[in-house]
Amino acid sequence: MTNSIRIFRVAGIPVELDFSFLLLMLFIYILAYLGFVSLQLAILITLVFVTVVIHELAHSYVAMGFGVKINSILLLPIGGVSRMEEIPRVPRGEFLISIAGPLTNILIAMLVSVPILLDVTGPLTGLAGEFLAVNLLLALFNLIPAFPMDGGRILRAILAERMGHMRATEIAASLGKIIAVFMAVLGVFYNFFLILIGLFIYIGAEQEYQATLISSLLEGVTVADVMTRDPVTMDPDITVDEALEFVMSKKHMGYPVVEGDEMIGIVTFHDLSDAERTRNVREVMTEDVVTVNEDDELISALEKLNSMNLGRLPVMGDGRLRGIISRTDILRTLNLLRNKKMKREN
Structure with missing residues (x-):
């Protein structure tokens, strides 16, 4: 709604x-x-x-x-x-x-x-x-030179002319946090509203830094590098009861529905658990499927998952289902890349 x-x-x-x-x-x-x-x-x-x-x-x-x-x-x-x-x-x-x-x-x-x-x-x-x-x-x-205000982005753009985007973000975000703390301290003595603004700026600065860090870590990584190939699929003509048994045996929460060589929908455990057991998968699946291409950058897949509040996305290539990628797959990759970056820095 x-x-x-x-x-x-x-x-x-x-x-x-x-x-x-x-x-x-x-x-x-x-x-x-x-x-x-x-x-x-x-x-x-x-x-x-x-x-x-x-x-x-x-x-x-x-x-x-x-x-x-x-x-x-x-x-x-x-x-x-x-x-x-x-x-x-x-x-x-x-x-x-x-x-x-x-x-x-x-x-x-x-x-x-x-x-x-x-x-x-x-x-x-x-x-x-x-x-x-x-x-x-x-x-x-x-x-004000602090995220999420325009001044924070203006400052980053000026700094990025002289250094990398990530380093510019670190400096702008750090300055934003300092300004946020200063405003919050002033708010204690003068106006409570300044504390709220300071909190807003501090959270915005941290969110911008984390978003830029994620984007930097995933730069150059494609969906094909991370996706699960040859995903488990479901037949559209089996009953919901049979599909639930299938889900229990495979332990996944969502499945592309494939007829012949064509993906015609996607069905989740939630779809099946809310449906009558005698209906078939074709009747309860989602036909309007959100997908990503195997050549897309991984960060774009993560943004799509977050913006649409989805747990997984079918991966297409040349008009055919090539794999499936989940939020968990991306977060696991992100953690591996972050740990690798920390080891290099240490």
């Missing part, structure tokens, strides 16, 4: 609202109607979220110029998220993609300042001034 609703598309990019965001906006305008907050504040909050969308669209539009696929932009109560493929490791590309958002906020602030300076905003002067200030604040906040 989806938790968001698509409202429009811009330059081919779907913009979606999370249901929690809709509830938040409804709540804010109810408070404004009841007089607990001013209508001007409600409008300002709405404009801020519009700005967040424009900010993310700026990132996405520049990223598309570098060949990055944009799946959607999701608007949440805490801000916007661009669902895009991995940002290119080319420093120039990451720099331009990352700085596009803050520059957009600065441009919006400059445009808003014109009617204020010309004194033509009239009764909206207060709202316009607050909107200008919010955009400058968003730009400055996003330029």
Whole structure:
């Protein structure tokens, strides 16, 4: 079940609202109607979220110029998220993609300042001034040199021009953690909200470092290097009862369903355990199968498994089933490569 609703598309990019965001906006305008907050504040909050969308669209539009696929932009109560493929490791590309958002906020602030300076905003002067200030604040906040803010990626891009991507990530992530601890300490004495921001930055820095480390370790490793070849398959015409016995004997949780030389679906233990025992596998299997190609990089298979919350993927080659790869296979490989790297460093 989806938790968001698509409202429009811009330059081919779907913009979606999370249901929690809709509830938040409804709540804010109810408070404004009841007089607990001013209508001007409600409008300002709405404009801020519009700005967040424009900010993310700026990132996405520049990223598309570098060949990055944009799946959607999701608007949440805490801000916007661009669902895009991995940002290119080319420093120039990451720099331009990352700085596009803050520059957009600065441009919006400059445009808003014109009617204020010309004194033509009239009764909206207060709202316009607050909107200008919010955009400058968003730009400055996003330029903090720490992940997951844009400033962290900008810093990494600058450092990566002079050193490797991994080393640049280590330095940027470490700086981000230092900033996070400093903000948390300030929060103890001044504002509890700073502690939450510090925690957000610290977690973001660690996640970015771990993601880059995994990507670095798996660089050059293909699905074919890790997959299980000649996987155990299941006949589509056996009954669910027979299939459950088959599962118990083979001890796997999922099986490609093959008819002749063609894979026509996939069936899991969960599918079988929830079905009537007299039905056959063809009736309960999943026909819309997510697959990977044997020549794909292993990191792309891991990303697909994580994004779709899957345990395993059939591996195809030349239109035929070549093997199967599971999350466990990839994590085992990752641990082996990490241990090998540690031994080299020691």
